[in-house]
Amino acid sequence: MxxxxxxxxxxxxxxxxxxxxxxxxxxxxxxxxxxxxxxxxxxxxxxxxxxxxxxxxxxxxxxxxxLNMNSSLDVGLNPFISSYNITVVGSGTYTTTLQLFKNSDFTGPYTSSDLPLYLTVETPLYIGANVLGADPQKFSVRIESCYATPSNNSDDPVKYNIISNGCPLPGSTGVVFYKDGDGLQAQVSMKLFKFTSYSMVYLHFSFALCSGTCVPNCGSRDGNDDSVIGVSNSKPEGPFIRIDSTGAVSAATYVFPWASAVWIIVALIKSM
Structure with a gap:
C-alpha cells in the first residue's frame, strides 16, 4: 500500500x-x-x-x-477461394448370376429340388445372365464367348467352341440370342450335345460389360468393339445328364450346380 x-x-x-x-x-x-x-x-x-x-x-x-472479453484483429482480410485436388483410386466388381430355365420365355428356373437333371441330346438349354449393381442407364452386358469341356477344368485340352467374339461359330449347336448387349440381362439358348468319348458336358461363359449398348452384328462384325470395358470368365456350368432316344441314361447321376452358381464381372472402367 x-x-x-x-x-x-x-x-x-x-x-x-x-x-x-x-x-x-x-x-x-x-x-x-x-x-x-x-x-x-x-x-x-x-x-x-x-x-x-x-x-x-x-x-x-x-x-x-x-469473464467475457472482446477483441478485434486490426488487420483487414481480403478473402479468395482456392481448390484442393484429391485423387481416390480403387477397384470394384459387379456380380453376375447365371441360371438355367425350363421354358423358352426364361421362366421356371431349375432349382435344387429338380436335381439331378436328366436331359436328352438336342434339348434346348435356356440360359439367362443378370448383372447386379451396375447402372442400367450406362452399361449393358453381352455374352462374349462360350465353350464346352468334358470336365470342370476350363483349361481342359478337349474343347468345343460355341460362341466367340459375341457371335455363334459355324456349326454351333443352334445358338439363339434373345437378349444381348442391350441392358443388364442376357438371354441365350442352345441345344445340348454330347462329347463322343466322354459322358459329361461343362459350359464355360465369358461376359463383356460395355458402355451404353453393344448389340452384336454377327453378319458384319470383325470381333472388335470399342464400347466393351470389362470381360469376365465364368466358372464351368454343368454337367448335363444325357438320355438317348431309347430313354437310357448315358451318364452317371450327378448333382447339378445351377442354383448356387454366381460369377463376377470385373468392371475395368476406362475413359469414355
Missing part, C-alpha cells in the same frame, strides 16, 4: 492479488459474467495521548472483472 498526503486529504493506493498474503488476503466471488475481488482495510487511529478521540474505520474495497 502506498500513501500520499496533501492538505486536508489523504490518498492510498492498494495492489490486489489472488496470491494469499499474511498481510492482505482478498476474497474472490464468481458469477456467470464477472469475477470480483474483495478486501477489508482497517483505518485505525493511533493516539499520541492518553485517550482515543476517533473511531476506527473499516472500508471494504471491491473490484470486478468481466
Amino acid at each position: 502506498a500513501r500520499s498526503v496533501s492538505f486536508g486529504l489523504a490518498s492510498y493506493t492498494f495492489s490486489f492479488s489472488s496470491t494469499p498474503s499474511s498481510n492482505c488476503t482478498s476474497t474472490i466471488s464468481i458469477n456467470d459474467t464477472y469475477v470480483t475481488y474483495s478486501v477489508y482495510v482497517i483505518f485505525r487511529y493511533i493516539p499520541d495521548s492518553l485517550v482515543i478521540l476517533h473511531n476506527d474505520i473499516v472500508v471494504n474495497y471491491t473490484c470486478s472483472y468481466p
Whole structure:
C-alpha cells in the first residue's frame, strides 16, 4: 500500500492479488459474467495521548472483472477461394448370376429340388445372365464367348467352341440370342450335345460389360468393339445328364450346380 498526503486529504493506493498474503488476503466471488475481488482495510487511529478521540474505520474495497472479453484483429482480410485436388483410386466388381430355365420365355428356373437333371441330346438349354449393381442407364452386358469341356477344368485340352467374339461359330449347336448387349440381362439358348468319348458336358461363359449398348452384328462384325470395358470368365456350368432316344441314361447321376452358381464381372472402367 502506498500513501500520499496533501492538505486536508489523504490518498492510498492498494495492489490486489489472488496470491494469499499474511498481510492482505482478498476474497474472490464468481458469477456467470464477472469475477470480483474483495478486501477489508482497517483505518485505525493511533493516539499520541492518553485517550482515543476517533473511531476506527473499516472500508471494504471491491473490484470486478468481466469473464467475457472482446477483441478485434486490426488487420483487414481480403478473402479468395482456392481448390484442393484429391485423387481416390480403387477397384470394384459387379456380380453376375447365371441360371438355367425350363421354358423358352426364361421362366421356371431349375432349382435344387429338380436335381439331378436328366436331359436328352438336342434339348434346348435356356440360359439367362443378370448383372447386379451396375447402372442400367450406362452399361449393358453381352455374352462374349462360350465353350464346352468334358470336365470342370476350363483349361481342359478337349474343347468345343460355341460362341466367340459375341457371335455363334459355324456349326454351333443352334445358338439363339434373345437378349444381348442391350441392358443388364442376357438371354441365350442352345441345344445340348454330347462329347463322343466322354459322358459329361461343362459350359464355360465369358461376359463383356460395355458402355451404353453393344448389340452384336454377327453378319458384319470383325470381333472388335470399342464400347466393351470389362470381360469376365465364368466358372464351368454343368454337367448335363444325357438320355438317348431309347430313354437310357448315358451318364452317371450327378448333382447339378445351377442354383448356387454366381460369377463376377470385373468392371475395368476406362475413359469414355
